Amino acid sequence: MVHVVVLFLSCLWQVVGVFADTDAVKSVSVMEGDSVTLNSDLTEMMDEDLIYWRFGNENTVIAEIDVLADRITVYDDVPDGRFRDRLKLDHQTGSLTITNTTTEHAGVYQLEVKDRVSKSFSLTVYARLPVPVIISNSSQCSSSSSNCSLVCSSVLNVCDATLSWYKGISVLSSISVCDLSISLSLPLEVEYQDKNTYSCVLNNPISNQTTHLDINTLCHTCAGPDQGLPLLYIVLISAGTLVIVAVAAVVGIYKKCRKTVQEAQEVTYADPTFYKRNPQKSDVKEEDEVVYADVRR
Numbered sequence: 001m002v003h004v005v006v007l008f009l010s011c012l013w014q015v016v017g018v019f020a021d022t023d024a025v026k027s028v029s030v031m032e033g034d035s036v037t038l039n040s041d042l043t044e045m046m047d048e049d050l051i052y053w054r055f056g057n058e059n060t061v062i063a064e065i066d067v068l069a070d071r072i073t074v075y076d077d078v079p080d081g082r083f084r085d086r087l088k089l090d091h092q093t094g095s096l097t098i099t100n101t102t103t104e105h106a107g108v109y110q111l112e113v114k115d116r117v118s119k120s121f122s123l124t125v126y127a128r129l130p131v132p133v134i135i136s137n138s139s140q141c142s143s144s145s146s147n148c149s150l151v152c153s154s155v156l157n158v159c160d161a162t163l164s165w166y167k168g169i170s171v172l173s174s175i176s177v178c179d180l181s182i183s184l185s186l187p188l189e190v191e192y193q194d195k196n197t198y199s200c201v202l203n204n205p206i207s208n209q210t211t212h213l214d215i216n217t218l219c220h221t222c223a224g225p226d227q228g229l230p231l232l233y234i235v236l237i238s239a240g241t242l243v244i245v246a247v248a249a250v251v252g253i254y255k256k257c258r259k260t261v262q263e264a265q266e267v268t269y270a271d272p273t274f275y276k277r278n279p280q281k282s283d284v285k286e287e288d289e290v291v292y293a294d295v296r297r
């Protein structure tokens with residue numbers, strides 16, 4: 001009984017499959033810059049065949065073959081010149097090849113062999129992926145944490161791309177955003193002593209770009225000799241600054257003291273008997289009093 005049901009189901013599935021196949025739009029993918037062939041699946045053309053290749057929503061004819069007239073024509077300046085020098089037709093099968101593809105060539109293509117065959121192709125052109133970049137996101141060496149903080153990032157202007165961190169061959173984390181001119185970035189924390197192999201992979205359905213993580217290059221610990229030297233400089237500079245400030249203070253204090261001493265000395269000299277012995281000086285009394293007042297303060 002079970003067998004019969006399974007048999008029936010698989011038979012039904014095949015029938016549905018056949019119908020689906022007839023109507024289905026065949027999906028074809030290509031990497032930007034590569035060539036792609038839309039296969040007519042014809043082994044050979046018949047004597048009276050008229051074959052048309054059409055592109056896009058407008059169903060613009062971009063190529064045609066008239067077997068009877070023995071004529072092959074490529075209209076590569078329609079709709080807007082995007083196919084110029086890029087179309088090739090196979091004389092035997094009528095298959096269409098687009099060379100040096102760009103994302104402008106993505107879209108629906110239709111093959112019509114008059115009164116015989118009709119086929120649709122949906123072409124997806126994937127952009128070439130840039131190599132992802134790994135940088136350390138630890139602002140400085142950290143003695144408090146045993147972890148190194150990393151970020152893998154990539155800038156691209158297409159959808160269908162995923163950025164992932166791999167530990168060995170297993171995925172640790174992934175990010176995938178579809179936007180215009182996007183920057184994908186994905187963080188990772190590893191321990192400084194970690195001996196596993198990590199890699200950051202950018203992939204789309206038909207290709208990938210991989211960057212391997214070199215922990216020794218990107219992650220530094222404070223104990224390393226590289227960090228010791230700047231620290232020494234900081235100490236030296238601080239000490240130097242302290243010395244200069246101290247010297248300046250001492251000089252300032254010394255000058256002030258000397259001034260006070262001088263004033264005090266002037267006071268000594270400015271005793272009335274001294275001025276009396278110098279007749280040129282006038283206002284002796286007043287100056288005398290001013291200086292004394294100053295010192296008392």
Ligand SMILES: *[C@@H]1O[C@H](CO)[C@@H](O)[C@H](O)[C@H]1NC(C)=O
Pocket residue numbers: 100102
């Ligand atoms: C491919 O196309 C690009 C522009 O779309 C052009 O710059 C380049 O020269 C072409 N390469 C070949 C081999 O035709």
Ligand SMILES: *[C@@H]1O[C@H](CO)[C@@H](O)[C@H](O)[C@H]1NC(C)=O
Pocket residue numbers: 137151185187
């Ligand atoms: C780097 O780390 C800081 C916090 O330490 C975080 O705010 C920032 O988003 C990180 N940068 C990236 C690109 O992940």
Ligand SMILES: *[C@@H]1O[C@H](CO)[C@@H](O)[C@H](O)[C@H]1NC(C)=O
Pocket residue numbers: 145146147189190191
């Ligand atoms: C350090 O990284 C490990 C994974 O490598 C993580 O489990 C742990 O929580 C991290 N520790 C800190 C303090 O971030």
Ligand SMILES: *[C@@H]1O[C@H](CO)[C@@H](O)[C@H](O)[C@H]1NC(C)=O
Pocket residue numbers: 201203207208209
């Ligand atoms: C990347 O692509 C290569 C083939 O180009 C494949 O061997 C490899 O498994 C891919 N790696 C990932 C992580 O998808």
